[in-house]
Amino acid sequence: MKRSKMLLSMVAISSLQLAGAAWAQDSSMPPQPASPPQPQSQPLMPPPPPPQGQSVNPPAPPPGSTDPQQMQTQATPPPQPGQSTAQTTTNQGVQVQVNSTMPQVPSGPAPSFEQLANGGKSISESQASAYPLLANDFKYADTNRDGRISKSEYEAWVKKS
Template sequence: MKARIPILTVVTAGSLMLAGSLLAQTQSMPTATQSMPTATQSMPTSSPPANATTLPSSAPTPPPPPGGTQAQFNSPQGKVIINSEVPQVAAGPAPSFDQLSGGARYITEDQASAYPPLANDFLYVDKGKTGHITRAEYEHWVENK
């Protein structure tokens, strides 16, 4: 019985590989003659995104938002402009280590979520990659943020 197990394994693996290669060969791949959108062509869309502005093609382009980015493309409805920016977080001063840790020797990721800037920097602050922040790591982060 033991002599058949390696043979059965080889036969099964070989048949799965053969079936996979046959399946891959039967699926159609787009060729160069078929219509594929390129980087210079615009892809058809049903409607512009929610943060987009549609203007007539002849309209002047408004400036991008302060501190943000702007992307433009032409659609059948006109020129579409998408503005993007990251809002500032008003979190106030950093709380003390004891306040965040609840009296423990370290701050966990759940405890760090009480102060959004620390939650965003958690993996950066956790220098030892231990899953928690020590008092020294936290104080270093507060001094340099």
């Protein structure tokens, strides 16, 4: 009896595996979408020289263009404190300078608790956005993690910062 159950189980498992393999081979693959043709890059060739005796002025580049000649004539301001500068050269041989700075955050004396809480007993996260330094440190200032800053939490945060 045990032997027949085991044999029957093996036959059932084998037939399921065979049917699964046949089904997997039978299903046709969906057609691959045709990829758009890649644009062929052509080397940049300078325009032919004008005929002798004629002068041709090039058209003015549109505003905001990245014309290499126009970019080279722009003055580069001196770096300011807290500013980082990077220079690189593009494939076309144009030198590019990138300047970045941190935004100025208004600092100074912290506003009073009453002013930020609008007369309430605590400061919510949306109310803290009125003072960017507190909004940045909201989770740090909220020591009991209740989502609100009490007057004692605010005063402790002001002393630490």
